[in-house]
Amino acid sequence: MALRVPLSRACTRATTSGPSARAISPLALRWTRNNATVAPPAPQNGAGSKGPTAIVFMNMGGPSTTDEVGSFLSALFADADLIPLGRLQNYIGPLIARRRTPKIQKQYAEIGGGSPIRKWSEYQAAEMCKLLDKTSPDTAPHKPYVAFRYANPLTEDMYKQLLADGFGGGNGGRAVAFTQYPQYSCSTTGSSLNELWKWRNRLEGKRAGGEAEVEPEGAIQWSVIDRWPVHSGLVEAFAQNIEKTLAEYPAERRDGVILLFSAHSLPMSVVNRGDPYPAEVAATVYAVMQRLGMKNQYRLVWQSQVGPTPWLGAQTSDTVKNLMKKGQTDMVLIPIAFTSDHIETLYELDKEVIGEDAEGHEGVKRVESLNGNPIFIKALADLAKAHLQSGQACSAQMPLRCPGCVSERCLAQKEFFAGQAKYLQAA
Ligand SMILES: C=CC1=C(C)c2cc3[nH]c(cc4nc(cc5[nH]c(cc1n2)c(C)c5CCC(=O)O)C(CCC(=O)O)=C4C)c(C)c3C=C
Numbered sequence: 001m002a003l004r005v006p007l008s009r010a011c012t013r014a015t016t017s018g019p020s021a022r023a024i025s026p027l028a029l030r031w032t033r034n035n036a037t038v039a040p041p042a043p044q045n046g047a048g049s050k051g052p053t054a055i056v057f058m059n060m061g062g063p064s065t066t067d068e069v070g071s072f073l074s075a076l077f078a079d080a081d082l083i084p085l086g087r088l089q090n091y092i093g094p095l096i097a098r099r100r101t102p103k104i105q106k107q108y109a110e111i112g113g114g115s116p117i118r119k120w121s122e123y124q125a126a127e128m129c130k131l132l133d134k135t136s137p138d139t140a141p142h143k144p145y146v147a148f149r150y151a152n153p154l155t156e157d158m159y160k161q162l163l164a165d166g167f168g169g170g171n172g173g174r175a176v177a178f179t180q181y182p183q184y185s186c187s188t189t190g191s192s193l194n195e196l197w198k199w200r201n202r203l204e205g206k207r208a209g210g211e212a213e214v215e216p217e218g219a220i221q222w223s224v225i226d227r228w229p230v231h232s233g234l235v236e237a238f239a240q241n242i243e244k245t246l247a248e249y250p251a252e253r254r255d256g257v258i259l260l261f262s263a264h265s266l267p268m269s270v271v272n273r274g275d276p277y278p279a280e281v282a283a284t285v286y287a288v289m290q291r292l293g294m295k296n297q298y299r300l301v302w303q304s305q306v307g308p309t310p311w312l313g314a315q316t317s318d319t320v321k322n323l324m325k326k327g328q329t330d331m332v333l334i335p336i337a338f339t340s341d342h343i344e345t346l347y348e349l350d351k352e353v354i355g356e357d358a359e360g361h362e363g364v365k366r367v368e369s370l371n372g373n374p375i376f377i378k379a380l381a382d383l384a385k386a387h388l389q390s391g392q393a394c395s396a397q398m399p400l401r402c403p404g405c406v407s408e409r410c411l412a413q414k415e416f417f418a419g420q421a422k423y424l425q426a427a
């Protein structure tokens with residue numbers, strides 16, 4: 001494999017410590033001189049021979065205060081991967097965002113004044129990296145980063161921080177883009193990857209070099225954990241939370257409780273384009289039910305649809321109302337496609353569905369979100385370790401576009417991340 005960072009330059013950094021010391025480690029690159037593989041320089045200051053490694057948690061983010069709701073919604077409605085508005089995106093997007101802001105601000109005010117997603121993401125990433133330092137010493141130290149799509153810290157700021165910390169920018173270095181959506185949708189993980197790819201190109205993309213554009217030397221080597229819908233640790237964390245909630249019912253009622261797995265819905269236009277999310281959410285549900293021994297009846301239902309177009313159903317709120325009408329008053333709601341609390345659990349499920357649709361009936365309960373759950377954080381560390389050991393740039397599934405995809409962004413982004421494979425080797 002060709003050497004991307006000149007060995008002589010790398011060796012001049014062999015005595016440095018801290019983030020820029022990554023330039024002296026093999027990272028995930030093979031080091032060659034005159035086409036012969038050479039031993040990497042010795043690791044410094046307890047760093048693993050392949051570290052440091054940046055672990056970037058990608059998610060949509062949320063407004064931490066009600067004042068940030070306006071900018072959060074403007075960024076969200078400007079995202080053509082989530083809400084395609086064609087040539088009028090930059091005109092209609094801000095209008096819709098402005099119109100929705102007061103209503104959504106009120107909802108955030110009612111859940112304590114903001115979304116807890118930043119607090120949870122930073123905690124999960126930091127705790128996961130501590131575990132990973134122990135279980136994957138070769139790639140240590142692992143440095144946690146958070147990159148949100150619509151709120152601070154934005155992907156652009158995270159990338160600039162990576163560069164400021166000595167990753168890339170001529171130093172080389174290894175970073176893992178770790179989606180915090182367990183199930184892949186082009187509207188969520190796909191959008192975050194498109195944004196990461198955009199900033200990668202702007203901040204350390206191809207430069208003019210001779211006749212053709214060339215990749216700059218010492219850019220960050222990226223790989224992606226793009227989906228993990230049936231990871232055993234994720235399934236176990238969900239299953240234990242469900243068991244805890246079921247234990248709150250008297251024994252004679254417990255087996256009659258209906259489990260309602262609730263996921264954010266998708267517009268039918270996205271489903272029909274061939275988005276993988278509905279099938280992957282269903283895979284998570286089935287794996288959790290198998291772990292629970294299929295003792296309770298269950299359904300996968302969909303929440304949070306926005307706007308007048310058709311969305312995937314059945315809707316969570318209709319399902320609860322219909323079951324109540326039929327006399328079924330024991331049911332447990334399980335948010336299955338998001339790992340931290342957010343407005344859809346704290347407002348939509350707790351206040352609207354349980355508080356209003358179910359009129360606060362004591363038989364209708366919600367399972368707590370994974371948040372700081374240690375089983376979940378260990379699952380994240382196990383996933384990252386397996387990924388680093390695999391030497392893979394992304395899952396085999398990621399390069400396959402939706403059958404109905406016409407986005408040049410998706411094409412280029414997937415080619416870029418899948419193409420990183422040529423620089424990676426197993427840890
Ligand atoms: C797996 C989770 C999510 C998928 C899939 C998803 C798709 C999706 N969402 C919209 C439109 C909106 N989503 C909004 C908020 C929002 N969405 C998710 C998760 C998924 N969205 C969350 C967790 C949140 C709330 C964030 C928080 O801080 O709690 C909003 C804004 C709120 C509003 O105006 O009602 C919109 C709009 C589309 C169109 C879509 C698929 C194409």
Ligand code: FES
Binds near residue numbers: 190405407
């Ligand atoms: S929309 Fe799914 S790959 Fe482009």
Ligand SMILES: [Fe+2]
Binds near residue numbers: 264304
């Ligand atoms: Fe959404």
